[in-house]
Amino acid sequence: MPDSQYDLVIIGSGPAGSTTARFAAQQGLKVLLVDKRQELGAPIQCSGAVSRHALEEVGITPDAEFIHEPIYGFGIYNEKGDSTVIDYRRLKADEYGPEEGKKPLGYVVDRRRFDRYLMTQAERAGVEVWLKTEGLSYKPGSNGSCEVFLRRFNQEITVNARVLVGADGLQSQVGKWAGLRTHIKITELASCLQFIVDQVETEGLLEIITGHEWAPGGYAWVFPKGYGYAEIGLGVIPTMTDRNAQWHLDRFIHHSFFKERFKNSRILEIQGGGVPLASPLRTQYADNLILVGDAARHVNPITGGGIHTALSGGYIAGNFLAGFLNQGKAPTAQNLEGYQNCWLEELGNKMWKLYEVKTEIFRKNDLAERDIQLYQTMASYFSPDSEYKKI
Amino acid sequence: MSNKEPVIFTIGWNACINCGACVAICPQEAGFISAFDTIAVDRPCDIACLLCEDICPVSTISHSPANLTSFAR
Ligand SMILES: Cc1cc2nc3c(=O)[nH]c(=O)nc-3n(C[C@H](O)[C@H](O)[C@H](O)COP(=O)(O)OP(=O)(O)OC[C@H]3O[C@@H](n4cnc5c(N)ncnc54)[C@H](O)[C@@H]3O)c2cc1C
Ligand code: SF4
Numbered sequence: 001m002p003d004s005q006y007d008l009v010i011i012g013s014g015p016a017g018s019t020t021a022r023f024a025a026q027q028g029l030k031v032l033l034v035d036k037r038q039e040l041g042a043p044i045q046c047s048g049a050v051s052r053h054a055l056e057e058v059g060i061t062p063d064a065e066f067i068h069e070p071i072y073g074f075g076i077y078n079e080k081g082d083s084t085v086i087d088y089r090r091l092k093a094d095e096y097g098p099e100e101g102k103k104p105l106g107y108v109v110d111r112r113r114f115d116r117y118l119m120t121q122a123e124r125a126g127v128e129v130w131l132k133t134e135g136l137s138y139k140p141g142s143n144g145s146c147e148v149f150l151r152r153f154n155q156e157i158t159v160n161a162r163v164l165v166g167a168d169g170l171q172s173q174v175g176k177w178a179g180l181r182t183h184i185k186i187t188e189l190a191s192c193l194q195f196i197v198d199q200v201e202t203e204g205l206l207e208i209i210t211g212h213e214w215a216p217g218g219y220a221w222v223f224p225k226g227y228g229y230a231e232i233g234l235g236v237i238p239t240m241t242d243r244n245a246q247w248h249l250d251r252f253i254h255h256s257f258f259k260e261r262f263k264n265s266r267i268l269e270i271q272g273g274g275v276p277l278a279s280p281l282r283t284q285y286a287d288n289l290i291l292v293g294d295a296a297r298h299v300n301p302i303t304g305g306g307i308h309t310a311l312s313g314g315y316i317a318g319n320f321l322a323g324f325l326n327q328g329k330a331p332t333a334q335n336l337e338g339y340q341n342c343w344l345e346e347l348g349n350k351m352w353k354l355y356e357v358k359t360e361i362f363r364k365n366d367l368a369e370r371d372i373q374l375y376q377t378m379a380s381y382f383s384p385d386s387e388y389k390k391i
Numbered sequence: 392m393s394n395k396e397p398v399i400f401t402i403g404w405n406a407c408i409n410c411g412a413c414v415a416i417c418p419q420e421a422g423f424i425s426a427f428d429t430i431a432v433d434r435p436c437d438i439a440c441l442l443c444e445d446i447c448p449v450s451t452i453s454h455s456p457a458n459l460t461s462f463a464r
Binding site: 043045136137169170171173176177183184186189191192193238239244245246270271272273274276 | 408409410411412414415416418420421422424428442445446447448449450
């Protein structure tokens with residue numbers, strides 16, 4: 001069956017997988033992208049905030065198909081409600097704004113539509129996409145390629161790939177197939193819950209509320225969601241509280257300094273997930289295999305944001321693999337280390353630095369001191385002159 | 392890690408929001424997953440670290456000793 005021979009088989013069509021696929025296919029690779037879902041992005045496990053330059057960097061034009069609402073800046077709060085507002089409509093008034101000729105800083109996207117859009121772009125670049133197809137396992141062979149075992153609409157299918165890309169998100173199993181050390185510590189996985197609500201006003205800002213009082217180990221957020229809706233959510237580190245995220249979110253809504261603002265809120269959707277506030281994986285490659293996106297823990301450990309890093313990681317992976325395979329190199333673990341080195345240089349080293357900043361804050365035993373540091377770090381992270389603007 | 396007694400997990404599906412956090416934290420080997428993308432509920436867990444219960448945002452995972460549970464239905 002010559003048709004079952006691919007250069008790349010990619011497990012998972014989130015932002016990381018579809019971006020890897022698109023760039024690889026554009027450079028002539030034969031790519032199969034599979035996802036076990038029937039509707040990409042659903043059920044939603046994400047708030048959808050992403051910067052405009054993160055999209056443009058990987059050739060995605062902001063499109064009404066997936067945008068809930070444009071964003072112009074940030075409001076960072078401490079536990080008492082004091083805030084630092086970083087509104088680019090004021091800071092750089094000639095560049096940012098809703099008016100003709102000006103632009104937004106970023107967007108809140110609908111992950112269902114966004115992931116579908118990214119997949120469509122990959123498909124148009126020549127990628128073959130199979131939905132309702134689950135990756136089950138893989139087996140490296142002696143001829144330089146590997147067998148990938150899939151189940152598609154109940155049918156077991158085996159395909160051959162030169163490289164298998166694990167872009168299967170936070171719940172990644174692909175790394176485990178290869179025996180990579182993918183385990184996340186409970187002290188570094190935030191348990192998150194969010195409500196899409198009606199009757200809560202927002203002003204085009206991503207609002208982030210720090211403080212152990214409201215979200216131990218993480219933070220709470222209020223994001224604009226379009227159509228006059230908002231999203232209220234938070235993430236907590238389980239070892240820092242005896243209560244669950246649901247309890248903390250209820251308390252935040254009904255007892256925080258925002259209780260008046262939230263008083264008439266009505267819940268329209270309920271979503272959640274885990275966010276790794278962890279370091280990237282130390283080893284993101286094996287024989288015939290690499291990991292990208294959440295699967296490799298390519299997540300910003302300060303903000304928990306992972307869309308930008310998934311897109312950039314996909315860009316790096318797709319380009320690397322195209323260059324690599326087009327040169328006819330053997331996809332051994334040793335050779336594929338080049339991918340990780342590329343990634344570290346362009347992105348990863350900065351993420352390691354952020355991880356150290358984050359670890360330093362949570363190493364403090366004094367909660368008040370920790371609160372102050374987290375608030376200051378968040379405020380400076382989003383300021384126009386932050387050294388970390390790129391991720 | 393594994394000097395604990397094996398357990399079998401039960402998920403209250405009514406509260407589960409399909410967030411996948413339990414699978415993300417689970418140190419089990421690949422494939423310890425249910426058809427609904429949560430941790431497996433049809434076989435015993437011999438690690439019994441119970442981290443999935445800690446991470447669940449809506450606390451809808453519970454467990455009982457595996458040897459008391461009958462799999463034969
Ligand atoms: C509550 C919450 C809020 C968040 N908010 C933000 C935010 O505002 N901004 C931001 O930048 N990031 C945010 N994140 C993080 C962001 O969602 C992730 O970092 C991002 O989705 C990672 O993209 P990915 O492509 O690596 O993985 P995913 O988007 O998780 O995609 C993985 C894909 O793989 C598929 N898959 C998994 N296993 C298999 C298999 N065996 N076979 C076939 N397919 C498989 C899944 O169905 C899925 O489609 C948030 C996360 C959470 C939990
Ligand atoms: S962590 Fe809880 S809510 Fe999330 S998928 Fe698992 S059981 Fe369901």
